[in-house]
Each structure stands twice: as structure tokens, then as C-alpha cells.
Amino acid sequence: MRFEQTREILKHIQDFHTSLSHCYQHLEDEPVRERTRLLLDYLKTREHDLANAIQSFTNEAEPELLDTWFQFADENNLLEFSCPVINTETEFGVDEVMVLAQKSHECLISTFEEIISNCESQRVTNVFQMLCVQASSQWRQFVHEASMLSDL
Numbered sequence: 274m275r276f277e278q279t280r281e282i283l284k285h286i287q288d289f290h291t292s293l294s295h296c297y298q299h300l301e302d303e304p305v306r307e308r309t310r311l312l313l314d315y316l317k318t319r320e321h322d323l324a325n326a327i328q329s330f331t332n333e334a335e336p337e338l339l340d341t342w343f344q345f346a347d348e349n350n351l352l353e354f355s356c357p358v359i360n361t362e363t364e365f366g367v368d369e370v371m372v373l374a375q376k377s378h379e380c381l382i383s384t385f386e387e388i389i390s391n392c393e394s395q396r397v398t399n400v401f402q403m404l405c406v407q408a409s410s411q412w413r414q415f416v417h418e419a420s421m422l423s424d425l
Contacts, residue, residue, distance in 0.1 A: 275344070277342070277343050278341060279340070279343070280331060280339040286327050287324045290323040290324035293377055294320035294324065296373075297316045297317035298313075301313040305366070306366060308422060311422060312422055316415075319415070338400065341392075341396075371419060381408055382409065385402075385405035386405065389401050
């Protein structure tokens with residue numbers, strides 16, 4: 274069993290978004306087509322903004338909310354992420370970026386669902402439900418914008 278406070282979980286989420294932003298930057302630095310570079314730049318900026326939003330929320334949240342404890346059955350770290358190693362001899366394109374973005378989104382949503390199922394405080398549950406709804410809404414918006422990019 275593992276125990277963590279809300280503030281630690283929010284830090285994991287912030288770190289996840291920061292890692293994704295760095296990953297997209299790394300991939301953007303590779304030789305890719307312009308559409309792929311635009312998509313990676315969009316994702317990099319989006320993840321950076323999400324990390325900053327989590328930090329701002331944490332700075333402004335009430336200590337009582339941040340001090341709430343959670344118990345998890347899984348001993349693994351929440352939201353571990355590592356940037357994929359890409360083969361520069363094959364092209365890393367929009368489709369591969371979309372798969373990476375989808376996997377990271379699914380990881381985030383499943384983490385929110387695990388947190389919600391392990392939370393005993395309705396107030397804290399509401400925060401993570403709101404984050405889950407926002408992440409799903411942002412994903413739908415991203416997919417729509419990415420499809421417009423592919424039409425260019």
C-alpha cells in the first residue's frame with residue numbers, strides 16, 4: 274500500500290505535463306515535416322500551460338484540501354512517462370504524434386479515475402472529477418484541431 278497527499282498527486286500530474294512538454298520539444302527538434310512540427314509545437318505549448326495551471330491551482334488551494342491523504346493499492350509511481358526513442362531513419366509523422374498524445378491522455382484519465390475511486394473526501398473528489406472532465410474536453414478540442422491541421 275502507498276499513501277500520498279493531494280499536493281503530491283498534483284505534483285505528479287504537473288511533472289507528467291512537464292515531461293510531455295519536454296518530450297514534444299525533443300521530437301520537434303528531430304527532422305520532421307512541417308505539419309508534424311506544428312502539431313508538436315502545439316502539444317508542447319499545451320502541456321507546458323497545463324503544468325503551469327496545476328502549479329497555480331496548487332499555490333492557491335486551501336491547505337486542508339492539499340493535505341488530504343490517499344491510499345493506493347498499486348506501489349508504482351503515478352503517471353510515469355518516458356519519451357519514446359525514435360528511429361531517425363523512419364519518419365515520425367502526425368499519426369505517430371497522435372498515438373503518443375492519445376496514450377498520454379488515456380494514462381492521465383485512468384489516473385484520475387483511480388484517484389477518484391480512492392478518495393474519501395467529496396471536496397477532493399470534485400477537484401479530480403473536474404480535472405478529468407477538463408482533460409476529456411481538451412482532448413476532444415485537440416482532436417478537432419489536429420484534424421483541421423491534417424486538412425491543410
